[in-house]
Amino acid sequence: xxxxxxxxxxxxxxxxxxxxxxxxxxxxxxxxxxxxxxxxxxxxxxxxxxxxxxxxxxxxxxxxxxxxxxxxxxxxxxxxxxxxxxxxxxxxxxxxxxxxxxxxxxxxxxxxxxxxxx
Amino acid sequence: xxxxxxxxxxxxxxxxxxxxxxxxxxxxxxxxxxxxxxxxxxxxxxxxxxxxxxxxxxxxxxxxxxxxxxxxxxxxxxxxxxxxxxxxxxxxxxxxxxxxxxxxxxxxxxxxxxxxxxxxxxxxxxxxxxxxxxxxxxxxxxxxxxxxxxxxxxxxxxxxxxxxxxxxxxxxxxxxxxxxxxxxxxxxx
Numbered sequence: 001x002x003x004x005x006x007x008x009x010x011x012x013x014x015x016x017x018x019x020x021x022x023x024x025x026x027x028x029x030x031x032x033x034x035x036x037x038x039x040x041x042x043x044x045x046x047x048x049x050x051x052x053x054x055x056x057x058x059x060x061x062x063x064x065x066x067x068x069x070x071x072x073x074x075x076x077x078x079x080x081x082x083x084x085x086x087x088x089x090x091x092x093x094x095x096x097x098x099x100x101x102x103x104x105x106x107x108x109x110x111x112x113x114x115x116x117x118x
Numbered sequence: 119x120x121x122x123x124x125x126x127x128x129x130x131x132x133x134x135x136x137x138x139x140x141x142x143x144x145x146x147x148x149x150x151x152x153x154x155x156x157x158x159x160x161x162x163x164x165x166x167x168x169x170x171x172x173x174x175x176x177x178x179x180x181x182x183x184x185x186x187x188x189x190x191x192x193x194x195x196x197x198x199x200x201x202x203x204x205x206x207x208x209x210x211x212x213x214x215x216x217x218x219x220x221x222x223x224x225x226x227x228x229x230x231x232x233x234x235x236x237x238x239x240x241x242x243x244x245x246x247x248x249x250x251x252x253x254x255x256x257x258x259x260x261x262x263x264x265x266x267x268x269x270x271x272x273x274x275x276x277x278x279x280x281x282x283x284x285x286x287x288x289x290x291x292x293x294x295x296x297x298x299x300x301x302x303x304x305x306x307x
Contacts, residue, residue, distance in 0.1 A: 066196055066200065067196065070196060074188055077188070078188075081184070086177070088177075089174070093173075093175055093178055094177070104185050
């Protein structure tokens with residue numbers, strides 16, 4: 001249950017990074033559709049939080065709960081903040097911002113997986 | 119995070135609405151905020167004089183600083199509140215790094231004259247910090263039983279902590295106000 005969710009989030013982040021990267025190459029700024037893509041990733045992170053909460057409630061959770069929740073909460077906040085920050089810029093650099101944010105969330109998901117399986 | 123649209127900055131009016139997603143060469147009257155029309159690479163070195171530190175490439179820089187500010191603060195909080203006794207020196211330096219990243223993020227995002235001075239100082243401290251702590255962690259690994267942002271010159275973060283202050287100082291230099299164009303900025307600290 002946990003590994004598919006992490007892989008799904010990483011795959012979506014990779015897709016969003018590619019999309020934003022394509023916009024960088026085309027010299028375009030972030031568009032609203034891309035933020036909906038980010039919202040899908042947010043949904044997956046929320047799902048991970050529910051799973052983590054259920055696992056903790058049933059006593060079957062593994063890993064360091066403080067670190068686990070620290071990474072989950074950090075991952076949840078990266079894309080919304082980056083979206084606001086990117087949308088205020090109407091040059092290609094806004095697309096770079098979105099790509100960097102998506103890469104960061106993918107990295108956090110990888111760390112999350114390490115903590116979850118520790 | 120500080121909102122980037124600072125109406126007090128006279129040299130950088132808001133981006134016109136026509137540039138929402140594509141740059142139109144015929145309707146780009148503002149060279150300070152509009153990308154070059156013909157696909158020219160506008161990297162950190164291109165026409166950045168007197169530009170705000172938080173727009174253009176600077177927007178990416180502020181984001182990366184912000185990510186490090188958040189992650190370093192989160193890590194330092196856990197280390198200090200829960201595991202303080204395990205490695206006080208390393209965790210104290212973690213907290214210092216977190217403060218430096220937070221200050222640098224805010225200063226670079228604001229970009230006023232005062233913020234510029236603060237940013238020079240914070241990014242300078244960051245460079246000294248990553249070099250000093252990096253060297254210290256290699257010479258005296260016993261002091262660093264748990265990794266910090268700066269130990270091993272930021273190896274745990276793909277050496278981004280080592281590259282970031284160099285990029286930050288370069289960016290501050292590139293975007294310096296024009297009145298200092300022939301001399302070193304007096305606020306280098």
